[in-house]
Amino acid sequence: MDGRFDSGGGVTTISGMPRLLDQTFQGLGVAVDEREARLQLRRQIARLEAELSGLFGEAFGHTEVPHRIDSIAGAPRVLDLGELEVIRDRLADRVAEARAALVERARVEDENRRLVERMLEAPQDFKWVQVSRQDLGLHGCGHWHSRPRLGPIGMLMGWWRVKVSSGCPLAGRLAAVEHEVPARQAEHAATRKAGRCT
Amino acid sequence: MPAGAADKRMGWVPAPQQGWVAPHIASEFPGLGIAWVEVDAKPGRSPEPVRHRLRDLSDRTYGSQAIRLRERPIPWAYRVFFRQIGLDPDRTRTPVEQLTLDRLHDGGFRSHGLPTDALNVAIVETGVALRAFDAEAIEGRLCIRDTAPGESLAGQTVEMAKGTLTIADESRPVAMLFGPAADGLEVDKRTRRIVIAAVQVKGVPQIAVEEALWMAASTLEAA
Numbered sequence: 001m002d003g004r005f006d007s008g009g010g011v012t013t014i015s016g017m018p019r020l021l022d023q024t025f026q027g028l029g030v031a032v033d034e035r036e037a038r039l040q041l042r043r044q045i046a047r048l049e050a051e052l053s054g055l056f057g058e059a060f061g062h063t064e065v066p067h068r069i070d071s072i073a074g075a076p077r078v079l080d081l082g083e084l085e086v087i088r089d090r091l092a093d094r095v096a097e098a099r100a101a102l103v104e105r106a107r108v109e110d111e112n113r114r115l116v117e118r119m120l121e122a123p124q125d126f127k128w129v130q131v132s133r134q135d136l137g138l139h140g141c142g143h144w145h146s147r148p149r150l151g152p153i154g155m156l157m158g159w160w161r162v163k164v165s166s167g168c169p170l171a172g173r174l175a176a177v178e179h180e181v182p183a184r185q186a187e188h189a190a191t192r193k194a195g196r197c198t
Numbered sequence: 199m200p201a202g203a204a205d206k207r208m209g210w211v212p213a214p215q216q217g218w219v220a221p222h223i224a225s226e227f228p229g230l231g232i233a234w235v236e237v238d239a240k241p242g243r244s245p246e247p248v249r250h251r252l253r254d255l256s257d258r259t260y261g262s263q264a265i266r267l268r269e270r271p272i273p274w275a276y277r278v279f280f281r282q283i284g285l286d287p288d289r290t291r292t293p294v295e296q297l298t299l300d301r302l303h304d305g306g307f308r309s310h311g312l313p314t315d316a317l318n319v320a321i322v323e324t325g326v327a328l329r330a331f332d333a334e335a336i337e338g339r340l341c342i343r344d345t346a347p348g349e350s351l352a353g354q355t356v357e358m359a360k361g362t363l364t365i366a367d368e369s370r371p372v373a374m375l376f377g378p379a380a381d382g383l384e385v386d387k388r389t390r391r392i393v394i395a396a397v398q399v400k401g402v403p404q405i406a407v408e409e410a411l412w413m414a415a416s417t418l419e420a421a
Contacts, residue, residue, distance in 0.1 A: 035225065035226065038226065039226075039228075042227075042282050045278060045281050045282055046278040046282075046401075049274065049277055049278045049281055050269075050274060050278075053268040053269045053274060053277070054269055056265075056268065057265055057266050057268070057269055060265045067288070068286070068288055069281075069286060069288075070286060071284055071285050071286035071289060071290065072284040073283070073284025073285065074359075075284075075358065075359060075362045075363075075374060075377065076283040076284060076285055076362065076363040076374065076375045076376060076377065077283060077284060077344065077359070077361045077362050077363055078223065078226050078283070078344065078361060078363070079282065079283065079284050083284065084282070087281055087282075087284075091281070
């Protein structure tokens with residue numbers, strides 16, 4: 001996008017501004033030093049990059065935010081005013097998109113939070129609905145699941161409840177399973193071998 | 199005890215030398231600089247203490263840190279500089295981000311022998327961008343400048359576009375800035391002295407540059 005955000009959030013198009021400046025000032029016999037403008041743009045790029053990095057870190061694991069900007073040059077070089085403006089504008093776009101993605105994600109998580117509250121109040125109105133901790137933006141495993149008590153009997157009687165899962169498997173239990181499987185396999189192999197022998 | 203041996207035991211390394219930046223480049227990028235140290239070194243397999251240190255670094259580097267890396271001041275400063283010179287830091291990675299990504303991909307920092315391991319330890323610990331050259335092939339002081347028309351890196355047939363930022367010595371470009379080095383400048387088996395160069399950008403404190411150079415040089419000297 002070839003433009004600049006004004007303080008009111010609108011966009012003032014400055015397409016071709018460097019050329020315009022050149023033409024205007026050349027007519028007056030005044031040399032234009034663009035260096036200060038380039039320095040200012042580099043400062044803006046630095047600020048936007050910091051903002052985008054923060055949003056990227058904040059969103060990671062919750063939602064994907066657009067953060068890629070194609071390179072302007074094939075090799076490192078001093079960019080001119082127009083190229084710096086392009087990078088600045090693309091960064092500003094990414095920041096705006098990332099913010100919007102985070103706001104949208106927060107809205108979805110709030111809705112899911114309210115859904116869980118309603119599920120807890122009236123489980124029979126949300127039969128078989130399952131909401132995970134991830135859906136609420138929480139870390140770890142686990143979910144809220146509306147299920148009937150006593151299986152088919154509960155279904156027939158309308159006895160519904162929200163079951164909260166116990167979370168992630170404990171490391172100790174996982175380790176026990178890992179040890180248990182080879183031990184069982186060895187035991188089965190020994191049994192088969194013994195069976196063949198007899 | 200000979201003085202040299204005592205110095206080595208104390209982890210002494212020569213003071214960094216400061217290179218220069220072409221004035222018109224320096225005026226565009228305040229804070230850009232290059233510093234280097236020259237050390238005796240024998241490229242080859244890394245000794246056990248260096249490999250142990252890489253393993254230790256691997257244990258201290260997690261995925262969550264990799265995500266938050268770009269928010270830390272020094273890696274952020276390099277990302278910003280990459281943007282300002284037209285590179286996409288998500289495609290052409292900054293040195294510390296590339297190493298961190300490799301760590302996640304490979305499950306640990308792999309040993310690539312010296313001097314690469316020494317540089318990698320210093321880059322990961324400090325975030326400062328370092329690279330090594332064969333000292334015998336460097337003529338005079340190092341600098342950062344843009345290329346003149348018709349200049350190219352030794353060994354490459356395609357000439358670099360005018361204005362490409364390079365690390366150069368007093369006679370020719372030795373490497374593209376954050377890019378490939380010229381033929382004959384890379385460290386190989388025959389190298390006996392190594393120049394370790396640090397590229398400083400705005401936002402990277404001088405003390406971090408000196409620490410990175412000291413860390414890499416002392417690792418090489420001790421090996």
